[in-house]
Amino acid sequence: MxxxxxxxxxxxxxxxxxxxxxxxxxxxxxxxxxxxxxxxxxxxxxxxxxxxxxxxxxxxxxxxxxxxxxxxxxxxxxxxxxxxxxxxxxxxxxxxxxxxxxxxxxxxxxxxxxxxxxxxxxxxxxxxxxxxxxxxxxxxxxxxxxxxxxxxxxxxxxxxxxxxxxxxxxxxxxxxxxxxxxxxxxxxxxxxxxxxxxxxxxxxxxxxxxxxxxxxxxxxxxxxxxxxxxxxxxxxxxxxxxxxxxxxxxxxxxxxxxxxxxxxxxxxxxxxTYVGSTEEEARAKQRDLDELLPTEESLQQLGLFTEQDCTGWELDAPVPDLPPLEEFTGPKGRYGTILRIIESERPTVRQLLGRLAAGGGHCTMVGxxxxxxxxxxxxxxxxxxxxxxxxxxxxxxxxxxxxxxxxxxxxxxxxxxxxxxxxxxxxxxxxxxxxxxx
Amino acid sequence: MxxxxxxxxxxxxxxxxxxxxxxxxxxxxxxxxxxxxxxxxxxxxxxxxxxxxxxxxxxxxxxxxxxxxxxxxxxxxxxxxxxxxxxxxxxxxxxxxxxxxxxxxxxxxxxxxxxxxxxxxxxxxxxxxxxxxxxxxxxxxxxxxxxxxxxxxxxxxxxxxxxxxxxxxxxxxxxxxxxxxxxxxxxxxxxxxxxxxxxxxxxxxxxxxxxxxxxxxxxxxxxxxxxxxxxxxxxxxxxxxxxxxxxxxxxxxxxxxxxxxxxxxxxxxxxxTYVGSTEEEARAKQRDLDELLPTEESLQQLGLFTEQDCTGWELDAPVPDLPPLEEFTGPKGRYGTILRIIESERPTVRQLLGRLAAGGGHCTMVGxxxxxxxxxxxxxxxxxxxxxxxxxxxxxxxxxxxxxxxxxxxxxxxxxxxxxxxxxxxxxxxxxxxxxxx
CATH class of the missing domain: 3.20.20.30 (Luciferase-like domain)
Incomplete structure (x- = not known):
């Protein structure tokens, strides 16, 4: 080392x-x-x-x-x-x-x-x-x-x-x-x-x-x-x-x-980083911040990033399937990040909004x-x-x-x-x- | 008052x-x-x-x-x-x-x-x-x-x-x-x-x-x-x-x-301002600074300001007579200030150099x-x-x-x-x- x-x-x-x-x-x-x-x-x-x-x-x-x-x-x-x-x-x-x-x-x-x-x-x-x-x-x-x-x-x-x-x-x-x-x-x-x-x-x-x-x-x-x-x-x-x-x-x-x-x-x-004395405490810190996001505004913004109508998405359900990168016609950088987060973290809609709201495509460590x-x-x-x-x-x-x-x-x-x-x-x-x- | x-x-x-x-x-x-x-x-x-x-x-x-x-x-x-x-x-x-x-x-x-x-x-x-x-x-x-x-x-x-x-x-x-x-x-x-x-x-x-x-x-x-x-x-x-x-x-x-x-x-x-507990002490503070001026360089600069050859001027003698403002062909602002200082203060050459070196045309109070x-x-x-x-x-x-x-x-x-x-x-x-x- x-x-x-x-x-x-x-x-x-x-x-x-x-x-x-x-x-x-x-x-x-x-x-x-x-x-x-x-x-x-x-x-x-x-x-x-x-x-x-x-x-x-x-x-x-x-x-x-x-x-x-x-x-x-x-x-x-x-x-x-x-x-x-x-x-x-x-x-x-x-x-x-x-x-x-x-x-x-x-x-x-x-x-x-x-x-x-x-x-x-x-x-x-x-x-x-x-x-x-x-x-x-x-x-x-x-x-x-x-x-x-x-x-x-x-x-x-x-x-x-x-x-x-x-x-x-x-x-x-x-x-x-x-x-x-x-x-x-x-x-x-x-x-x-x-x-x-x-x-x-x-x-x-x-x-x-x-x-x-x-x-x-x-x-x-x-x-x-x-x-x-x-x-x-x-x-x-x-x-x-x-x-x-x-x-x-x-x-x-x-x-x-x-x-x-x-x-x-x-x-x-x-x-x-979200640091806690236990992993659960760290996740709770993350959740506490994510829950402060104004829902309607964040879903509207996600709609712009994904070219989907997200306004009806359930916050605590998994993110619905999205079209592959090749089919996306807007700016691909952020959309690619969103697809990667979904693929590797399987987040709920609220968790995805939270990840995008905190550092976007940057590495996030919770624990x-x-x-x-x-x-x-x-x-x-x-x-x-x-x-x-x-x-x-x-x-x-x-x-x-x-x-x-x-x-x-x-x-x-x-x-x-x-x-x-x-x-x-x-x-x-x-x-x-x-x-x-x- | x-x-x-x-x-x-x-x-x-x-x-x-x-x-x-x-x-x-x-x-x-x-x-x-x-x-x-x-x-x-x-x-x-x-x-x-x-x-x-x-x-x-x-x-x-x-x-x-x-x-x-x-x-x-x-x-x-x-x-x-x-x-x-x-x-x-x-x-x-x-x-x-x-x-x-x-x-x-x-x-x-x-x-x-x-x-x-x-x-x-x-x-x-x-x-x-x-x-x-x-x-x-x-x-x-x-x-x-x-x-x-x-x-x-x-x-x-x-x-x-x-x-x-x-x-x-x-x-x-x-x-x-x-x-x-x-x-x-x-x-x-x-x-x-x-x-x-x-x-x-x-x-x-x-x-x-x-x-x-x-x-x-x-x-x-x-x-x-x-x-x-x-x-x-x-x-x-x-x-x-x-x-x-x-x-x-x-x-x-x-x-x-x-x-x-x-x-x-x-x-x-x-x-x-030059402040002293007596007028003499104030004047000594002014003189001490004026005496630190590098003579040759200062006289050369005065020569530029006055269109005169000042290099031979005696430092502790009164400033020689200068032509009136109307006859001066360079920038008149500073030359006018020099004439005013000479007229009102009757300075020695060294004192004139000192006045120009400290605030130029600004009011100076010594006492x-x-x-x-x-x-x-x-x-x-x-x-x-x-x-x-x-x-x-x-x-x-x-x-x-x-x-x-x-x-x-x-x-x-x-x-x-x-x-x-x-x-x-x-x-x-x-x-x-x-x-x-x-």
């Missing part, structure tokens, strides 16, 4: 509102009133740090979201992470920043500034964004095509890395009788590309980590190519171990083919700390994952359960760190600090 | 690096090594709060700056202010955000998010930016013309205000059996303008203050027009009381002409706490200012001097608050919270 020293396990807490289950906010004890309260996020970050997790992770979007129950919102991640960095000492802080809506200079600067504020704990999850509702908030009529977004993202990352390197590590002198910074060691980048023209230098010195850690979450062909070329950690979607192994094999070999060390890039699928640790170990040792992006269905309880009960089991097995060995996110992930160019 | 209850005095701390004197970092005891250390800025904010100041204030720029001694840098203000808000409870937090380089959606979202994080203490200093070096970091070849920048700024502010109002104050319901937010009270803005197309709604609910407080610093004709229409507080430049009174009269009457209450908009000129309080009172009671944007030549000492010695005098005279009367920046400035639209 792999031990922490051989190939360490990595764990992030993916923070989302009251949890990743869409009905989590409906629980009477949920922190719904606190989704704009920075102290709530500071507490979550401290819980992650108590569990020695690698990082907390924020997704992002540029349009008002929607949960079962009207418009949803969240604090802007970069401003939230700055405050959270001051409430913690070691845990990494990863923010999604869109390469479609920012300029490279803004992104490089905001992330570099945060890396200085946090003492080297920032990660950047590069996304190209997806929705026309977002595009129309930033002056586009609709999203640029997929291909163009990824070409732009490639060039965006190149410009950002250039800006981070525009100050040499040795530029700052503070020489009271001479120079504050050596102008020879602060250089323009003169980026002249297809999408961006950026003179540089940045107005922030080289980040503490050299470069904040690059996360990527691509699953498309172009997303995998970008991840192979640039990502230092990957957030992926894997419904079960075989599909995780397929993705893992494919992306690791792509990384190898571009001349990088595949072992240096942690692949971390999303993971939804005791030992059972969940067993499955995590299996994924980790059989080429399925280098770690996980934890997506607790409810917060803060879901991450407290994991940190207080699953993490200690992983630690006893030698699979997960008992204390931080490094001060930076790059250090937690075992990544080298990129050398300063000039 | 006006008392605090009649027409309160307002004071901001304008934070810049090691202070507003360009040579401040050269002092052996300066915090030069800490200009990227968030704890330094947290300490400055706490000092401002100890003095019951209205706010701390950040300028901003999108290109690496320059001080006497090579490239300069600073933390990105929005990320820095988030951390600073968590180290303080009451003091306002004002950031400059450029209407030329951001989209309205980014600006509205970042500032709204910060207003939630800080509990309603955010101000936005609207600027259009100036320098081609900044433009070339964001994909422009050069800055758009002045007129276009201001047209864009007008529309930018309109879109941002619309986005802040896109969530009604009553939108959030948290009704576990019903809706999280009422979709009828979260509305698109469908802004269709000359420069911006923004659908909305924002993905952040209405800020705590309704709108973060709008600061503006326009001195040009278009800048004054924008300030009159939109500003809720104004940062201005006034070399002496007569020029302050001219500006004050002009802008207050413009505010009146557009149908707003001129008393509600505080005009706050920049103010450089005991009582002397400075006298002049502040004079400006405040004779139609020169509603308050000041304090620009200490050196930090942190300059603001500690002011808070510990000048503020108590102003408080004893009933001119300045002894404790905060409000929790929000809007409250400190006596501004009403804008009503929620739908």
């Amino acid at each position: 792999a031990t922490a020293s051989e190939r360490p396990l990595h764990l992030n807490l993916f923070i989302f509102g009251c949890g990743h289950h869409k009905a989590a906010w409906r629980h009477p004890g949920s922190p719904a009133e606190r989704v704009g309260d920075i102290t709530y996020f500071e507490e979550l970050a401290r819980t992650a740090e108590r569990g020695c997790l690698d990082a907390v992770f924020f997704a992002d979007g540029h349009a008002a979201g929607d949960v079962a129950g009207g418009p949803w919102w969240f604090l802007e991640p970069l401003t939230a992470l700055s405050a959270m960095s001051r409430a913690t000492d070691r845990v990494g802080l990863v923010s999604t920043v869109s390469s479609t809506f920012y300029t490279p200079f803004h992104a490089a600067r905001l992330l570099a500034s945060l890396d200085h504020v946090s003492g080297g704990r920032i990660g950047w999850n590069v996304v190209t964004s997806m929705f026309d509702t977002e595009a129309r908030n930033h002056g586009y009529e609709h999203m640029p095509p997929h291909q163009e977004r990824y070409e732009r993202a490639e060039e965006f990352v190149e410009a950002v890395l250039g800006l981070w390197d525009s100050w040499s590590d040795r530029a700052l002198r503070y020489d009271r009788d001479g120079v504050f910074a050596d102008p020879e060691l602060v250089r323009p980048i003169d980026h002249r590309g297809r999408y961006f023209q950026v003179d540089g230098p940045l107005n922030v010195p080289r980040p503490v980590q050299g470069h904040p850690v690059l996360f990527q979450a691509g699953s498309s062909e172009q997303g995998r190519t970008l991840a192979a070329r640039r990502a230092e950690a990957i957030y992926s979607v894997a419904y079960d171990l075989p599909s995780a192994q397929d993705y893992y094999r494919d992306v690791k070999s792509r990384i190898h083919r571009v001349g990088r060390d595949p072992r240096s890039v942690a692949i971390m699928p999303g993971l939804v 005791t700390p030992e059972q969940i640790a067993d499955r995590i170990t299996e994924w980790h040792t059989s080429g399925g994952a280098d770690g996980f992006n934890l997506m607790p269905p409810s917060l803060p309880g879901g991450i407290e359960d994991f940190v207080d009960h699953v993490v200690p089991v992983l630690q006893r097995r030698g699979l997960f760190r008992r204390e931080y060995q490094a001060d930076t996110l790059r250090g937690h992930l075992g990544l080298e600090r990129p050398a300063s160019p000039h | 006006a008392t605090a209850s009649e027409r309160p005095l307002h004071l901001n701390l304008f934070i810049f690096g090691c202070g507003h004197h360009k040579a401040a970092w050269r002092h052996p005891g300066s915090p030069a090594e800490r200009v990227g250390d968030i704890t330094y800025f947290e300490e400055l904010a706490r000092t401002a709060e100890r003095g019951c100041l209205d706010a701390v204030f950040f300028a901003d720029g999108h290109a690496a700056g320059d001080v006497a001694g090579g490239p300069w840098w600073f933390l990105e203000p929005l990320t820095a202010l988030s951390a600073m808000s968590r180290a303080t409870d009451r003091v306002g937090l004002v950031s400059t955000v450029s209407s030329t380089f951001y989209t309205p959606f980014h600006a509205a979202r970042l500032l709204a998010s910060l207003d939630h994080v800080s509990g309603g203490r955010i101000g936005w200093n609207v600027v259009t930016s100036m320098f081609d070096t900044e433009a070339r970091n964001h994909g422009y070849e050069h800055m758009p013309p002045h007129q276009e920048r201001y047209e864009r700024a007008e529309e930018f502010v309109e879109a941002v205000l619309g986005l802040w109002d896109s969530w009604s104050d009553r939108a959030l319901r948290y009704d576990r059996d019903g809706v999280f937010a009422d979709p009828e009270l979260v509305r698109p803005i469908d802004h269709r303008g000359r420069y911006f197309q923004v659908d909305g709604p924002l993905n952040v609910p209405r800020p705590v203050q309704g709108h973060p407080v709008l600061f503006q610093a326009g001195s040009s004709e278009q800048g004054r027009t924008l300030a009159a229409r939109r500003a809720e507080a104004i940062y201005s430049v006034a070399y002496d009381l007569p020029s302050a009174q001219d500006y004050y009269r002009d802008v207050k009457s413009r505010i009146h002409r557009v149908g707003r209450d001129p008393r509600s908009v505080a005009i706050m000129p920049g103010l450089v 005991t706490p009582e002397q400075i309080a006298d002049r502040i009172t004079e400006w405040h009671t004779s139609g020169g200012a509603d308050g000041f944007n304090l620009m200490p030549p050196s930090l942190p000492g300059g603001i500690e001097d002011f808070v510990d010695h000048v503020v108590p005098v102003l408080q004893r005279r009933g001119l300045f608050r002894r404790e905060y009367q409000a929790d929000t920046l809007r409250g400190h400035l006596g501004l009403e919270r804008p009503a929620s639209p739908h």
Whole structure:
């Protein structure tokens, strides 16, 4: 069995509102009133740090979201992470920043500034964004095509890395009788590309980590190519171990083919966990959340996903037979997930709604700390994952359960760190600090 | 004499690096090594709060700056202010955000998010930016013309205000059996303008203050027009009381002409202070900083400003006669300031260099706490200012001097608050919270 020293396990807490289950906010004890309260996020970050997790992770979007129950919102991640960095000492802080809506200079600067504020704990999850509702908030009529977004993202990352390197590590002198910074060691980048023209230098010195850690979450062909070329950690979607192994094999070999060390890039699928002291208690936690879903609305949405009239379906009966994937005319990704859940889990209608409401196509583990640790170990040792992006269905309880009960089991097995060995996110992930160019 | 209850005095701390004197970092005891250390800025904010100041204030720029001694840098203000808000409870937090380089959606979202994080203490200093070096970091070849920048700024502010109002104050319901937010009270803005197309709604609910407080610093004709229409507080430049009174009269009457209450908009000129327990001690503090200026470089720069060969000028002799303003062919603004300083202060060459190196054309007061309080009172009671944007030549000492010695005098005279009367920046400035639209 792999031990922490051989190939360490990595764990992030993916923070989302009251949890990743869409009905989590409906629980009477949920922190719904606190989704704009920075102290709530500071507490979550401290819980992650108590569990020695690698990082907390924020997704992002540029349009008002929607949960079962009207418009949803969240604090802007970069401003939230700055405050959270001051409430913690070691845990990494990863923010999604869109390469479609920012300029490279803004992104490089905001992330570099945060890396200085946090003492080297920032990660950047590069996304190209997806929705026309977002595009129309930033002056586009609709999203640029997929291909163009990824070409732009490639060039965006190149410009950002250039800006981070525009100050040499040795530029700052503070020489009271001479120079504050050596102008020879602060250089323009003169980026002249297809999408961006950026003179540089940045107005922030080289980040503490050299470069904040690059996360990527691509699953498309172009997303995998970008991840192979640039990502230092990957957030992926894997419904079960075989599909995780397929993705893992494919992306690791792509990384190898571009001349990088595949072992240096942690692949971390999303993971939804319901933890109980007994399996029954864990299932009860899941059921309690599933029962909070507004039935009519959820069945209507399922109708859209499946092109069926689901409004009359009995909630506690097995899901009726659905046509095979080939006959489905809508978007096949989600429909394929639904078919897989039905085939492997034989859920009731309510259970299917609950699975779709909590992490959708992501792996879901329900059980005791030992059972969940067993499955995590299996994924980790059989080429399925280098770690996980934890997506607790409810917060803060879901991450407290994991940190207080699953993490200690992983630690006893030698699979997960008992204390931080490094001060930076790059250090937690075992990544080298990129050398300063000039 | 006006008392605090009649027409309160307002004071901001304008934070810049090691202070507003360009040579401040050269002092052996300066915090030069800490200009990227968030704890330094947290300490400055706490000092401002100890003095019951209205706010701390950040300028901003999108290109690496320059001080006497090579490239300069600073933390990105929005990320820095988030951390600073968590180290303080009451003091306002004002950031400059450029209407030329951001989209309205980014600006509205970042500032709204910060207003939630800080509990309603955010101000936005609207600027259009100036320098081609900044433009070339964001994909422009050069800055758009002045007129276009201001047209864009007008529309930018309109879109941002619309986005802040896109969530009604009553939108959030948290009704576990019903809706999280009422979709009828979260509305698109469908802004269709000359420069911006923004659908909305924002993905952040209405800020705590309704709108973060709008600061503006326009001195040009278009800048004054924008300030009159939109500003809720104004940062201005006034070399002496007569020029302050001219500006004050002009802008207050413009505010009146557009149908707003001129008393509600505080005009706050920049103010450089050297405070000593005796006048001589204050002058020694000024001299100590001036003597840190690198002579050759400063004389060369003065040569550019005056179109003279200054390299042979004797530092401790009076400034030689200069040609009148009409004969000067370069940019007249700064040259006019130089002529005024020479005429009114009869400085030595070194003193002139020092004045230009610390706040340039801003009012400078040198003396005991009582002397400075006298002049502040004079400006405040004779139609020169509603308050000041304090620009200490050196930090942190300059603001500690002011808070510990000048503020108590102003408080004893009933001119300045002894404790905060409000929790929000809007409250400190006596501004009403804008009503929620739908």
